[in-house]
Amino acid sequence: KARKDPTYSNRGMTLEEDLNETNEFYLLNNIAVIHKKPTPVQIVEVNYPKRSAAVIKEAYFKQASTTDYNGVYKGKYIDFEAKETKNSTSFPLQNFHEHQIQHMEKVIQQDGICFVILRFSSTEEMFLLEAKQLLSYWERMKVGGRKSITKEELLSTAHPISLGFRPRIDYIKKIDCLYNL
Amino acid sequence: KARKDPTYSNRGMTLEEDLNETNEFYLLNNIAVIHKKPTPVQIVEVNYPKRSAAVIKEAYFKQASTTDYNGVYKGKYIDFEAKETKNSTSFPLQNFHEHQIQHMEKVIQQDGICFVILRFSSTEEMFLLEAKQLLSYWERMKVGGRKSITKEELLSTAHPISLGFRPRIDYIKKIDCLYNL
Numbered sequence: 001k002a003r004k005d006p007t008y009s010n011r012g013m014t015l016e017e018d019l020n021e022t023n024e025f026y027l028l029n030n031i032a033v034i035h036k037k038p039t040p041v042q043i044v045e046v047n048y049p050k051r052s053a054a055v056i057k058e059a060y061f062k063q064a065s066t067t068d069y070n071g072v073y074k075g076k077y078i079d080f081e082a083k084e085t086k087n088s089t090s091f092p093l094q095n096f097h098e099h100q101i102q103h104m105e106k107v108i109q110q111d112g113i114c115f116v117i118l119r120f121s122s123t124e125e126m127f128l129l130e131a132k133q134l135l136s137y138w139e140r141m142k143v144g145g146r147k148s149i150t151k152e153e154l155l156s157t158a159h160p161i162s163l164g165f166r167p168r169i170d171y172i173k174k175i176d177c178l179y180n181l
Numbered sequence: 182k183a184r185k186d187p188t189y190s191n192r193g194m195t196l197e198e199d200l201n202e203t204n205e206f207y208l209l210n211n212i213a214v215i216h217k218k219p220t221p222v223q224i225v226e227v228n229y230p231k232r233s234a235a236v237i238k239e240a241y242f243k244q245a246s247t248t249d250y251n252g253v254y255k256g257k258y259i260d261f262e263a264k265e266t267k268n269s270t271s272f273p274l275q276n277f278h279e280h281q282i283q284h285m286e287k288v289i290q291q292d293g294i295c296f297v298i299l300r301f302s303s304t305e306e307m308f309l310l311e312a313k314q315l316l317s318y319w320e321r322m323k324v325g326g327r328k329s330i331t332k333e334e335l336l337s338t339a340h341p342i343s344l345g346f347r348p349r350i351d352y353i354k355k356i357d358c359l360y361n362l
């Protein structure tokens with residue numbers, strides 16, 4: 001079901017690079033408008049040299065309060081996070097932060113379309129897992145259950161995505177089918 | 182129509198501060214999930230000191246490729262930009278960048294709800310102007326017409342928003358009415 005597509009391989013590209021390329025393809029072809037949010041940074045000191053651009057001299061990475069990607073497809077709000085693992089048999093839940101989980105709950109409550117894209121880097125297998133499913137695995141962990149999602153669980157509760165040429169990761173096609181858009 | 186509300190004043194708060202407070206109110210009360218995007222920064226050098234957080238030592242501000250605010254309300258994609266002017270009779274179009282205009286066109290094409298919130302800081306008057314209207318003023322400028330939107334034009338083509346207590350700037354209420362959500 002989630003077999004590896006023999007035709008394409010990710011040529012060492014990260015999941016983020018593949019998604020950026022995909023989103024650019026969607027944008028250029030008027031399929032969807034999805035952007036990765038900038039990395040949140042706490043700026044402490046800025047220099048303003050004469051005749052040249054302002055230079056940030058001291059800043060720190062901040063914890064993001066949302067997921068990384070959002071945008072619009074056919075009027076609907078689209079929101080997702082993407083994560084890779086080097087594990088081969090299960091996907092660790094520690095890849096997600098409490099903030100992101102809370103954000104997903106809020107988005108679902110507001111009827112947004114929310115999901116995660118999970119990649120096993122060793123096999124290049126990819127899954128689209130709807131946020132409501134992720135939340136149930138998160139809940140299971142919170143009450144003392146396992147701290148990961150097994151490959152078998154993904155095969156039965158998530159949707160496989162195979163790597164393509166253009167776009168690289170056609171998640172919008174999956175969403176279109178799943179939500180009858 | 183766009184009279185100044187005598188009860189509240191913005192106590193020197195910037196439009197951005199008022200909107201952050203508003204979005205926080207919406208989030209806490211499960212009304213909408215809208216966030217300001219982080220400022221995009223090009224990171225050049227990072228130090229990783231032992232036993233303490235990574236420090237960004239050199240970085241530059243990048244031009245944003247989208248508007249500043251987006252999120253979800255009743256399943257719909259919401260996208261906007263907010264701008265203030267010290268002018269009192271017209272709103273200068275130079276406050277917007279070509280990238281932002283192009284982004285707004287893309288969002289409209291994808292059926293997203295897109296608008297700008299304009300504030301005249303001297304009188305505290307505020308307007309919600311739909312992006313499709315802004316685009317027509319932008320187009321007029323591009324073909325040699327005026328480089329601003331007059332107050333009269335705003336009074337007839339935009340929607341006044343008065344300053345409130347909680348939330349400070351209830352733009353979602355306007356959107357709810359305008360789009361019958």
Ligand SMILES: [Mg+2]
Pocket residue numbers: 068081082
């Ligand atoms: Mg992330």
Ligand SMILES: [Mg+2]
Pocket residue numbers: 249262263
């Ligand atoms: Mg801005």
